[in-house]
């Protein structure tokens with residue numbers, strides 16, 4: 001096929017722009033052939049670009065030569081067409097197309113490129129294309145209007161955030177990709193150094209240390225739309241590289257940071273056409289666990305209710321539940337009557353591990369017969385209405401040997417750990433039931449945005465595997481000033497799961513939306529001795545501290561101002577705003593769940609000479 005050059009031809013409009021008011025004007029459009037219909041003397045081509053589609057008419061009588069060329073044109077060929085906009089006749093108006101009132105009668109054609117028959121047609125709506133094929137031919141997939149809309153939404157949202165932060169006197173500052181390990185709790189991606197054989201850079205898991213150094217550097221307010229790299233075992237919806245809205249500021253309180261975040265989220269949601277309610281409610285971590293059994297509560301459904309106090313002792317005894325641990329009621333609204341069989345299926349909602357921690361009772365009619373007053377009170381406390389599903393959840397009674405009674409601090413902490421395990425398992429059951437009956441309560445259907453700040457997280461988490469304490473957020477997180485004593489006490493018991501470290505609460509906060517964590521941040525430690533003590537609590541002796549964080553401990557000694565910040569996942573925010581089912585729908589070139597790029601075919605082996613240059617030998 002003879003192709004034409006573009007020359008200095010310019011387009012006058014995009015393909016989605018023409019309306020009835022343009023009738024009579026001469027236009028030049030450029031784009032891809034979305035569809036071609038051959039009606040003999042008339043050939044219709046739907047020409048597509050990112051803005052939409054216009055119908056072009058090639059009439060044999062008016063221009064036989066051009067008509068002949070168009071006969072060879074197929075889907076996804078690239079054309080430039082000059083012609084006249086005409087109103088369509090009444091019976092050919094297409095109300096489904098934005099440009100459906102007009103068509104362009106072609107006068108001149110440039111055939112700019114042809115196309116192989118693609119594995120799928122980007123213009124076919126609702127065709128079920130396998131995701132692997134979409135990712136392999138991502139450049140074709142990106143031509144789909146749905147992808148255009150998502151990418152455009154991402155642009156608009158990002159721009160709104162940038163503008164907002166700039167208006168609040170934040171500087172956008174880039175930080176290095178080739179750096180050293182930052183502890184965010186995942187594995188690093190490493191980059192071998194050729195110049196320093198045997199040495200590696202790490203790709204940043206976040207710009208955490210750099211942004212703190214920027215505060216030490218007096219820059220006052222920093223943000224970055226920052227790429228982060230974490231080599232994690234990829235769970236369903238994660239990407240090995242992802243984007244954070246990362247920020248840090250000097251002399252803040254928690255409120256200063258929350259206000260900034262609410263401000264930019266408001267800007268982002270408005271850019272996507274939604275309004276949100278501010279200020280966001282706040283809840284301490286401990287309360288979130290008690291009410292929802294999880295640190296990212298979904299507020300679209302009611303919380304759990306502690307009901308042990310209203311159950312008479314004989315009820316606890318008969319139901320064989322542990323009287324020392326919580327008993328909670330879960331309520332799922334508007335579930336309606338359930339058959340015996342449906343209730344029997346509830347058991348399968350608990351994993352084997354969870355069913356060791358909790359048991360539940362969902363036959364309220366039977367419970368009511370035995371303890372009518374208590375059950376009436378439970379209905380009232382949990383706010384149950386006719387048709388709501390109620391479950392009573394408790395820990396199975398322990399054998400005598402397991403029972404602890406004395407009231408010292410360590411025992412109290414153990415009891416709290418056990419209680420939190422009960423709340424946690426109950427919270428999982430609540431979510432599983434919420435999913436199971438989603439079609440009945442319909443709480444997940446409308447676009448309601450229930451934001452929440454969860455605050456005062458534990459500083460440390462007990463790691464069963466290594467039998468040590470690890471940081472819950474990252475090791476630069478400040479603890480509550482009045483918890484310093486607990487820290488001094490806790491570092492003496494590093495291998496005890498009931499150590500005082502578990503009671504320390506951090507000045508850390510998460511912003512949560514509809515049960516999803518959008519981001520976390522904290523007020524940072526700005527005093528060197530406190531930072532060193534935290535490293536010690538994490539099991540790092542002085543030599544190791546020096547080796548890993550020497551430069552940072554040094555920097556902290558030169559007049560570090562109080563500072564704090566946060567980072568939010570941009571991909572996730574856009575995914576929610578676009579109503580997309582996965583992060584891959586809002587990232588132009590995403591990786592698969594197995595961390596591969598199907599289009600570039602990365603990762604790949606490299607040549608022997610590349611390896612040699614890097615002084616690396618591959619162990620076979």
Ligand code: ASP
Nearest residue numbers: 206208520521565566567
């Ligand atoms: N760097 C932290 C993270 O990625 C966020 C922060 O503390 O600002 O989770």
